[in-house]
Amino acid sequence: MIKIHSLSKKYRDNVVLDDIHLTIENGLFGLLGPNGAGKTTLMRILATLLPASSGTVEVGDNSLTKKPDIIRKQLGYLPQYFQIYPQLTAIEFLDYVGVMKGVKKKEARVDQIHKLLQSVNLSDVANKKVKTFSGGMKQRLGIAQALMGDPSIVIIDEPTAGLDPEERVRFRNLLSRISINRIVILSTHIVADIESSCDQLAVLHKGKLKLTGDVDTLRKQAEGKVWLFETDEKTLLRLDERKIISSKRSGSNIQLKLVSDEKPAPDATSVEPSLEDGYIALIGGSHNV
Template sequence: MKLTIQGLNKTYSNGVRALQDVALTIPQGMFGLLGPNGAGKSSLMRTIATLQEADGGQILLEDTPIGTIDVLRQKDAIRRVLGYLPQEFGVYPKVSAETMLDHIASLKGISNSRERKLIVDALLEKVNLAHVKKKNLGTFSGGMKQRFGIAQALIGSPSLIIVDEPTAGLDPAERNRFHNLLSEIGENTVVILSTHIVEDVTNLCSDMAIISLGNVIAHGHPADLVASIQGKIWRKIIEKPELDNYKANHQVISTQLKGGKTQIHIYSDSPQLGFEPVEADLEDVYFSKITSHQELGVVS
């Protein structure tokens, strides 16, 4: 299976161009979509999930059990094979996990109560919530609610799963459990992970894209993107008041406070006096691409 997006555009009524000629091919497995807040990630996810209309373009989900689905024109068909965990996932606090999941399964067309029970029990086991299935959702931690969200997204064995900012606010242990669950799901499904957390993409995804101001500005395997900037990232510890001067004379891609002083990373094709080389990582890719794109003066 794969998801193919061509020439996708979306402009909101207030004039904000959320998506600008977006083109992506997303293969089976875990696909990371990185970008800052307001970059267009959620707009893209909502469009794929048929929650909003596009102004133009095409989205095709190919090689599914029922053939190729034109997402923008066959909304009912894509909804039957779609699992979606939005950024804001609300739950009914006084309803048990078991009851809520049974209700959602019913809404998704599973009418046989015995079949629903088997599916609900299997999904709660899969997301490690079977032991609390009788407890009200209002008593769940953030990580437990996210795992419940994945359980409801998996009802009906979807071909495409979209998770939007799934690890925001989770503690390290919950985040690790959630990562393991997503990795397992991605073995047989197209999973799109929309996030602004670079580490999540590094740990989970074999393919990725970076989006900024509605534009796809990088696309590829994380290791290939990192390799493309090796030897071009340099760092230096400076005094904080010097930062503006360095920004005026170098392409500063990131800053970090260390021991009361400021560490800066710059992008340069050649060595810079007073700087030391850095082994590049995906965070350097992300910041260099975002900085470069914003400096072009692209207006959303």
């Protein structure tokens, strides 16, 4: 269990994280938020890369501030942007990571490497140098390295950004599998990544924690607030675009789906909200049109 208490991060006067309180249990935890919400900062703090300005983080019985070296032994981390030594093959790289993460026995490392390469679908290129890999392949290798050493906490920052749809689906499934006996923190701004697999989630916005709970909690944020109606182009231009979930041309009119506390048009009909609707309602749709 990870307990985050009153965590803040400031860069001079700029508050990036503001008084975050959060408890993360075993399972896949989704950290959702728009760009600039402070997700990566929180990830880096949890990955022991960045000291917090105030507050505490406890991982099990260990304080992250006081015993970061112990916590690193339990960590697997994949940042949003990263490089891998291009001179190494996938196997060499994972072997190196395994050693750094404390997998002493060569047999154990070899076994893990093969399983991980298989799970990220890189077995065929196991002996090829990383410099020949595509962006998606590197991403998958990055995931494999995060899982190397069987860490109890895996932190993955915006992992699906460079993946094609098929890889993304495969990746979500992988995350679901690996989150069975450990904490997996998945930071993303893509709601679909969370929807299919996260047991718990939190939404960060402008450095503040807007919501914690599960998928339903987020979805409920838009309950009774999602409306479907047709309108003309003139009216469309007057609407707050942050609240528009979708717009589809229908003859001379436009069919709109938007989030609003009140009925936006006389002919608007209320519809069942999706997770994305809940997210929009929370982040940008909390006001009347």
